Amino acid sequence: MTIERPAIRVPPVAAMTLLLVAVWYAGAFWLNTPQAEEALVRAGKPWGWSELLAQAYAMKRPILPTPDQVAMELWSSLTAYAPTSPRNLLFHAWVTAEAALAGLAMGLALGTLLAVGIVHTRTLEFSLLPWVIASQTIPILAIAPMIVVILGNLGLTGLLPKAVICMYLCFFPITVGMVKGLRAADPLWLDLMRTYSAGGPRTFWSLRLPASLPFLFASLKVSVAVSVVGAIVGELPTGGQAGLGARLLAGSYYGQTTQIWSALVMASLLSVLLIGVVRAVERALLGRGGAR
Amino acid sequence: MSDAYGTSLRTAADWGLVLLAAIALAALALPLGARDGAPVGWFAEPLAPLFLAGVVLAVVGGRTAPSPRKGAWVELAAVALAWLLPMHLMDRGIDLSAGWGLWLFLVAATLLLWRVLGVLAALPGWTRSVLVPGLFGLGLLAGWEVLVRGFGVPAILLPAPSRIAAALAANAPVLWDDFRQTVLTSVVRGYLMGCGAGFAVAILADRVPFLARGLLPLGNLASAIPVVGVAPIMVMWFGFDWPSKAAVIVVMTFFPMLINTLAGLGSAERIQLDLMRCYAAGYGRTLVKLRLPNALPFLFNGLKINSTLALIGAIVAEFFGTPVVGMGFRISTEVARMNLDIVWATIAVAALTGSGFYGGLALLERLTTGWHPSMRGR
Numbered sequence: 001m002t003i004e005r006p007a008i009r010v011p012p013v014a015a016m017t018l019l020l021v022a023v024w025y026a027g028a029f030w031l032n033t034p035q036a037e038e039a040l041v042r043a044g045k046p047w048g049w050s051e052l053l054a055q056a057y058a059m060k061r062p063i064l065p066t067p068d069q070v071a072m073e074l075w076s077s078l079t080a081y082a083p084t085s086p087r088n089l090l091f092h093a094w095v096t097a098e099a100a101l102a103g104l105a106m107g108l109a110l111g112t113l114l115a116v117g118i119v120h121t122r123t124l125e126f127s128l129l130p131w132v133i134a135s136q137t138i139p140i141l142a143i144a145p146m147i148v149v150i151l152g153n154l155g156l157t158g159l160l161p162k163a164v165i166c167m168y169l170c171f172f173p174i175t176v177g178m179v180k181g182l183r184a185a186d187p188l189w190l191d192l193m194r195t196y197s198a199g200g201p202r203t204f205w206s207l208r209l210p211a212s213l214p215f216l217f218a219s220l221k222v223s224v225a226v227s228v229v230g231a232i233v234g235e236l237p238t239g240g241q242a243g244l245g246a247r248l249l250a251g252s253y254y255g256q257t258t259q260i261w262s263a264l265v266m267a268s269l270l271s272v273l274l275i276g277v278v279r280a281v282e283r284a285l286l287g288r289g290g291a292r
Numbered sequence: 293m294s295d296a297y298g299t300s301l302r303t304a305a306d307w308g309l310v311l312l313a314a315i316a317l318a319a320l321a322l323p324l325g326a327r328d329g330a331p332v333g334w335f336a337e338p339l340a341p342l343f344l345a346g347v348v349l350a351v352v353g354g355r356t357a358p359s360p361r362k363g364a365w366v367e368l369a370a371v372a373l374a375w376l377l378p379m380h381l382m383d384r385g386i387d388l389s390a391g392w393g394l395w396l397f398l399v400a401a402t403l404l405l406w407r408v409l410g411v412l413a414a415l416p417g418w419t420r421s422v423l424v425p426g427l428f429g430l431g432l433l434a435g436w437e438v439l440v441r442g443f444g445v446p447a448i449l450l451p452a453p454s455r456i457a458a459a460l461a462a463n464a465p466v467l468w469d470d471f472r473q474t475v476l477t478s479v480v481r482g483y484l485m486g487c488g489a490g491f492a493v494a495i496l497a498d499r500v501p502f503l504a505r506g507l508l509p510l511g512n513l514a515s516a517i518p519v520v521g522v523a524p525i526m527v528m529w530f531g532f533d534w535p536s537k538a539a540v541i542v543v544m545t546f547f548p549m550l551i552n553t554l555a556g557l558g559s560a561e562r563i564q565l566d567l568m569r570c571y572a573a574g575y576g577r578t579l580v581k582l583r584l585p586n587a588l589p590f591l592f593n594g595l596k597i598n599s600t601l602a603l604i605g606a607i608v609a610e611f612f613g614t615p616v617v618g619m620g621f622r623i624s625t626e627v628a629r630m631n632l633d634i635v636w637a638t639i640a641v642a643a644l645t646g647s648g649f650y651g652g653l654a655l656l657e658r659l660t661t662g663w664h665p666s667m668r669g670r
Contacts, residue, residue, distance in 0.1 A: 009505055016506030031529075063529065126413040126420050126508050129426035137646035139603040140629065141520070145611070149627050153448055229518040234432035236611055244521075250526030252612055260524055275516055 105164020490549025556587025
C-alpha cells in the first residue's frame, strides 16, 4: 500500500545539484552583465573581466540574484529582526502556514465526509464523483482573488478566505484517496468482522477507517503541498499585507528580485517542512497501529 | 443507510414516497410567496394548481409504468415540472423569500430527484456514467438559480446562472479575445514546450541512467515546492506578453511530464524486453515499438495533470502583469470594478476550457490505449 521509495544515491543527485548551481551562476552572469557593464562605465574607472564578474555578482537589484545573495538575504532576514517583525520571513511564513493548515483541516473534514458518503451511497458515487473530478479541471487558483473579494464583502477577511481556497484544492486528493482507502479493507478481514457479528458502524470504525489510513496519508502529502500554493496565491489579491504571497507581490512591484527569490525559497522550505511533519505523523501513527 | 436504490418504485408500501407526499401536503398549507407584502396561497395563482396537478399525475403515472426505469423517466418529468414552478412564479413578480410552502415543495421535489437518480444509478451503461452526473449537475444549477433569485442574493455575492449566461453572451467578443490571448497563445505554446521538454529530457535520462538518478529526486522536490511563485520572476524577465506566461507554464509542466515519462518507460516488463531482444531489436526499435506504447497511460497521466497546471500558470502569471487582454487580466480588473457577472463568465470560460482540455485528452487516451491492461474492466 505504501509506495516503495527507491534509495536516493548521493553522487548523481549531488552532480545534478552542482550542475544546477553552476548553470545558475552562469545564467546570473549572463543576465546581469549588461547592467553591471553600465554601472562600471558610469563609475568611469578602467575595468577588466574580474571587475565585471565581481560587479555582476554583487548587484543591488540583479535580474537574477546568485544563490549566495539569496541565502544572505534569507539569513539576514531571519536573524536581524525579531520573528514577530514584518521584516522577518518567519513571520510571513507563519501567516501562510496558518492559512494552509486551516485549509488543510477543512479540506480533510470535507474530503473525508464526501468519501464516506460516496462509499456508502451508490447514488452519490455516480452523481457526485464525476463532479468532484470535474471540479479540479477548473483553474481554482485563477478565481482565488474573487473568492477573497466575495468573502470580504460578507465581512470575512484575513485567514478564512485563504483557507477556503486551500480547502478547495485540498479536498480532492483526500476524497479520491479515501474512496480508495475505505474500500481497501481485505475481504478476509471483513469476513472476520462479520463472524464477530460487528455491525456497519463498528466495522467502519474498527476496520475500514484504520485500513484507509495509508491512503489518507499519501493524499495528505499531496494536499499539504497544494495547500501552501493555495495560501500563497490567496495572498496576492489582498494587496501585500502579510504572507509569502504578499512578499512575492511586493518584490515584483518594487523590482526587488532578491526578495522574490528568498520568499520563494522560504515557501519551498515551508512546504518541505510541512510534508516532513505529515510523514512523521504517518510513521508514528501507522507504526503504532502495526500497519507497516 | 437505507437502500433507496434497492427498492423498486413499484413496491406496494413505498415509504419514501409516503414521506414525500407528507412533505408536499404540509407544503400546501403554507403560502407560495408574497406579492406586495401580502402572502399568496397555492390557489390564488391561476397556474400553480395546474403545476401541482401535473406533478401529482406524473408521480402516479411513474408508479404505474411497466418498469422501474420507465417510471423513473416519468418521475423525472415531475421533478422538472416542480422546479419550473418557482421560475414561473418569479416571472409573475412574486417574492419567494417568504414562500415556505414553495420551499418545502421544492425539498420534496429534490428528494424525488434523489430517488430517480437512485434508480438510474443502478442501471449500468451510459445512463449511469453520463445521465446521472448530468442530471445531478442540472439539479445543482436549478437550485442555484432558484435560491439566488428567490432570496434576492445580491449579484455582488453570487449572480444567478442565467445572469452569468447573459453576461457571457453580452461580452462574447471581449471574452473571445481573452480566450485567444490566454489559451490559444500562452497556454498552447507553453504546454507544448513544457511537455515536449519534459518528454525529451526523460528520453535522454532513460539513455543515461546517471541523469535519471540525479533528476528524479529533484523532480520529486519540485512537486513539493510552489512553482507557481516563479510567475513574478518570469514576468520580469520575459515581459508582459505571452513569453512570460509560456515560461511559467514550461517551469510548471516540465517535472510532472519528466517523472511520468520515466515511470512509463520503466513499466515495460522483463519478459517483453526479452522478446524484443530475441527479435534482435535495438534500443531505438524497442523504444518505439514496445516501451513508448507501453508508457502511453503514464504519458497521458502527465499530460492530464499538466493541462490543469498550464491553465493555472497562465492565469496566475497574468495577475503579475499583462497586455490589457487575457483571462487573468479580466478577472483581476473586473473584480476591482465589482463587475462580478463578467468575472463569473470568465470563470465559466476557464472551467469549460479546463474540462474540455482534460476531456479531450481522456478521449484521446481511450482511442489510443484501448488495448492497454489499465483500460480493461471499464
